[in-house]
Amino acid sequence: MTLALQIGSSADASPSPTPAEGTTGRFFHTAWEELPPVPEPVSLVDRLLLAGALTVLYAPSGLGKTEVALQLANAVANQTDFYGRTAGKSNVLYVDYEMGEQNFRRYGNRLGLRGMIRAEHDVPLLDLKPLIQAAIADGCQLVILDSYASLSNQTGHENAVNSNGVAELVLKPLADLAHQSGTAIVVLHHTNKGNVQYDGSQRIKALSDMMLKLTLNRRTRMLELNSDKSRYGVEPLSWDASGHPLLHGTQSEDASEHEDQRREWLLEQLRNGPCTVDDLEGEYQKVTGRSRKSLERDLSDTVNDGLVTRARVGRSNQFTLAATSMLA
Structure with missing residues (x-):
């Protein structure tokens, strides 16, 4: 029995001509060292956040990842330091699925947000890519999506956060958009019940370029951002958290x-x-x-x-x- 996808019979196939040494063929036409140079990735926040990358920022619920994300947005919108790290300047799009417009505005006001930070709320998954493309066309290099669970649940799949297929459906287009446009896309997520790692499918980590974990070190009273995965040079960052609500009554x-x-x-x-x-x-x-x-x-x-x-x-x-x- 012959296979339907069999390429050809070895008995009937004529031997392929061997190219002479030093000649090029139709498939292999450019030597590696002759390929055009590839630009180095640009840091949107020095040694922490890169343009053209999909980053998943995750933390236990209630630790303050939304606050940290908004501080990142504010640093980039105003080209100010983020806890000692230099930030580039760009318009920022923040897509919120957790707080609602009025609560989000009040929260942003308390944090002292300024500059070109545009918030959108409860955007349908099918409308997300055109929205991001419109923002990019108007000078946006940082997009923050809060949160992965809300995005994945829009697919209608049961137990969506744990589904590899849902991760592909949600994160792969975002990763492609980040790579093609040179935009930093940050997706907020939470840890699992043991607070050991991110919640859900292993494909979340596979599809992202960087995984940043936010933790509270109670002993040192510091908030810490560490890289779980990075294809680029990311260095840990920590800052004083002595006023953190979880440390009250220390x-x-x-x-x-x-x-x-x-x-x-x-x-x-x-x-x-x-x-x-x-x-x-x-x-x-x-x-x-x-x-x-x-x-x-x-x-x-x-x-x-x-x-x-x-x-x-x-x-x-x-x-x-x-x-x-x-x-x-």
Whole structure:
């Protein structure tokens, strides 16, 4: 039986002529070193945000990714620094699916937004590409979309955030548009339940050029932006977050020192292997004199700070030392 897509029979095929050495054919016609030069990517925000790239910025809910995105927009619209990083100047399009027009305006006013920042709200997915193209034609080099979950849910697919097909449908056109136009497109997203990584399909990471994770380091009282993936030179950025709402009611210096000691004790236990709360509870109470609830909070803090990972095993959460902590 012959295959329907068989290219040809080897018995009947005549041998292809071999090009003489040094000659060029119809398919291979240009040597690599003779290709035209490719321009280097342009930083819209120095060592953080690149024009012509699709970036996914993700964080736990309530951490402040919308505020950070609007601060980025303000820095680019006014060519001001973003926490010490130089920004280029461009018009900015912000497409909001989360807050609504009036709440968004009030929030922007509180943050002191200025300059050419245009907000659109609840744009249908089919209208998104023409909207972005119109903005680009009018000098826009930064587009921010809030959020991926809202975009993916417009497709009508069940469990859309976790669908590879939905990620292709939503993110691939955005990536192509960013690459072709030289525009920075930033999509906001949230972490999974354990706050360990972004929520949803693996194709989200595959289709993006950069993944930026926003975390709150409770020990240092700093907000941190780190790259989970980058095809370009991105450097971590951190800034003071002592006024962050999640740090309100922070303990005294003595209490903070005791918290650090408990953290070190937990990390030491986890260096011996993964543990559940049940595994740690008895010894934790002996060493610290504190309750199971305190242990759960301390473990959650280490997860939020990226020192420990959490995974569901049976009916319990299992905590494992993160790779970065193993090197400490």
